Amino acid sequence: MTSALLNERLGRRWRKPHFIKNPALRWGLILGAIVYVALALGSLEVNWQRVSEGLVRGWRFVAAFASPDFTKRGGDIYEGLLESAIVTVASTVVGILISVPIGLGAARNIAPLPVYLVCRGIVALSRALNEIIVAILMVAIFGFGPLAGFITLSFATIGFLSKLLAEDIEDMDRVQAEAIRATGSSWLQWINYGVQPQVMPRLIGLSMYRLDINFRESAVLGLVGAGGIGATLNTAFDRYEFDTAAAILLIIIATVMLLEYLSGIIRAKVQ
Amino acid sequence: MLRLQKLTKTYRTGDKALNAVDLEIPKGQVLALIGPSGAGKSTLIRCVNRLVEPTSGKVHLGDGEEAVEITSMSSSRLRRARREMGMIFQEYALVERLTVMENVLSGRLGYVGFWRSFLRKYPQSDVDEAFRLLDRVGLLEMADKRADELSGGQRQRVGIARALIQNPKVLLVDEPTASLDPKTSRQIMRLICELCAERELAAIINIHDVALAQMFCQRIIGLQKGEIRFDGSPDDLGPDVLTTIYGEEDWKATIRPAEEAAA
Numbered sequence: 001m002t003s004a005l006l007n008e009r010l011g012r013r014w015r016k017p018h019f020i021k022n023p024a025l026r027w028g029l030i031l032g033a034i035v036y037v038a039l040a041l042g043s044l045e046v047n048w049q050r051v052s053e054g055l056v057r058g059w060r061f062v063a064a065f066a067s068p069d070f071t072k073r074g075g076d077i078y079e080g081l082l083e084s085a086i087v088t089v090a091s092t093v094v095g096i097l098i099s100v101p102i103g104l105g106a107a108r109n110i111a112p113l114p115v116y117l118v119c120r121g122i123v124a125l126s127r128a129l130n131e132i133i134v135a136i137l138m139v140a141i142f143g144f145g146p147l148a149g150f151i152t153l154s155f156a157t158i159g160f161l162s163k164l165l166a167e168d169i170e171d172m173d174r175v176q177a178e179a180i181r182a183t184g185s186s187w188l189q190w191i192n193y194g195v196q197p198q199v200m201p202r203l204i205g206l207s208m209y210r211l212d213i214n215f216r217e218s219a220v221l222g223l224v225g226a227g228g229i230g231a232t233l234n235t236a237f238d239r240y241e242f243d244t245a246a247a248i249l250l251i252i253i254a255t256v257m258l259l260e261y262l263s264g265i266i267r268a269k270v271q
Numbered sequence: 272m273l274r275l276q277k278l279t280k281t282y283r284t285g286d287k288a289l290n291a292v293d294l295e296i297p298k299g300q301v302l303a304l305i306g307p308s309g310a311g312k313s314t315l316i317r318c319v320n321r322l323v324e325p326t327s328g329k330v331h332l333g334d335g336e337e338a339v340e341i342t343s344m345s346s347s348r349l350r351r352a353r354r355e356m357g358m359i360f361q362e363y364a365l366v367e368r369l370t371v372m373e374n375v376l377s378g379r380l381g382y383v384g385f386w387r388s389f390l391r392k393y394p395q396s397d398v399d400e401a402f403r404l405l406d407r408v409g410l411l412e413m414a415d416k417r418a419d420e421l422s423g424g425q426r427q428r429v430g431i432a433r434a435l436i437q438n439p440k441v442l443l444v445d446e447p448t449a450s451l452d453p454k455t456s457r458q459i460m461r462l463i464c465e466l467c468a469e470r471e472l473a474a475i476i477n478i479h480d481v482a483l484a485q486m487f488c489q490r491i492i493g494l495q496k497g498e499i500r501f502d503g504s505p506d507d508l509g510p511d512v513l514t515t516i517y518g519e520e521d522w523k524a525t526i527r528p529a530e531e532a533a534a
Contacts, residue, residue: 179364184353184381193377197368
């Protein structure tokens with residue numbers, strides 16, 4: 001019986017089956033996607049006159065990078081930078097401290113269902129609200145300044161770290177944790193011996209990454225009044241001091257690169 | 272020492288992994304549990320220390336007056352009972368990023384408080400016992416190595432030391448040789464059996480290798496579809512018995528011939 005099936009197959013070409021089997025549906029979807037992209041591009045209105053004027057202004061901004069001015073507003077830049085550094089470190093540390101318990105609660109394999117749902121809810125809320133929106137709200141509540149930035153970034157850190165920590169815990173090797181449970185350990189001991197060693201390298205790596213994100217975000221948050229280097233940058237733009245703005249941007253780029261380099265070294269060490 | 276009464280486990284999918292298993296193991300007896308994959312061997316030993324919750328039935332640990340019933344225990348009493356049951360795992364199940372010494376000492380977690388274990392400040396008697404056990408399994412100089420630096424056989428020795436430092440009454444052993452080469456497998460089985468003899472431990476050893484089970488264990492239980500199909504000495508394990516446990520196959524090469532056993 002099988003040889004009849006085999007004979008039918010021999011000598012015929014073999015191809016990987018299409019992901020969408022129905023050819024009409026497949027081609028319909030491809031065509032639909034092309035038409036959609038074409039229509040979407042067509043709906044964008046471009047005012048070419050405005051662009052040609054803007055290009056000149058843009059070029060002045062780019063040209064300012066050739067002569068960044070670190071000194072004219074040196075004091076402001078230093079203060080802004082210090083404020084950003086404080087906000088970044090403080091919000092990252094506080095964020096991590098709050099993220100760890102929430103991350104444990106948001107891992108389905110170690111948390112009971114009610115705890116899981118609450119923690120996932122917090123994570124979802126934190127991720128749903130964009131930093132800028134939270135920052136605007138916090139500025140409205142706490143007024144202009146770094147406190148609003150600090151609270152915003154701590155809140156954003158929770159959504160990021162808790163989610164990724166929880167996912168790492170869910171992916172851990174179950175048997176290692178099971179072996180610790182079999183010794184008669186308490187829950188805390190079980191977390192400390194069976195779970196923590198498995199997720200620690202990733203937690204450290206993510207924390208370093210978050211430090212770097214928080215620094216970059218702190219520059220953006222200044223634009224909505226949440227203090228830090230972003231506020232200095234915003235002032236420079238408002239005054240059309242593109243050379244100072246360029247200096248600030250160069251400092252931000254250099255700092256992010258430095259943090260990236262540092263986190264690479266640390267991650268390699270903790271594996 | 273260990274008595275199972277009508278132990279039953281039905282998984283949420285409806286699969287009946289264990290069907291009213293009755294089993295009694297006296298002190299000092301090393302028992303091999305054989306059977307095809309999916310027969311319920313792993314489920315059985317995990318139901319004993321409730322890493323898997325049994326659906327019904329009872330598990331009695333200890334003899335006479337001291338005997339305790341495990342399936343009805345609260346979680347805090349269960350932790351105390353788990354201290355008396357050492358477990359050795361397939362693929363070792365060491366915490367890979369902890370040192371050998373931390374892995375061995377983790378066997379004392381049921382006895383020490385959280386802060387002691389968190390700060391790794393174990394009582395000197397525990398530390399001494401850990402060194403003694405590491406010496407016994409031949410890994411004393413590896414104490415401060417990380418567990419993932421060890422070979423398979425070495426890891427399983429650490430797993431054995433971790434189970435024994437619990438000072439257990441019973442050893443639950445799940446496929447201890449599944450990922451080891453034939454020579455290391457024998458060494459590990461020999462070590463487990465010697466240690467059980469020294470300490471008069473009862474042990475259940477899940478094992479796929481029938482010849483190895485015959486070589487080292489005093490009693491063999493054949494499990495098939497969650498029921499006991501054979502219970503006897505290694506010498507009674509003939510081709511017909513293997514056929515009832517595993518199904519039709521030529522078993523001559525698998526088992527020790529009767530005349531060799533007699534000799």
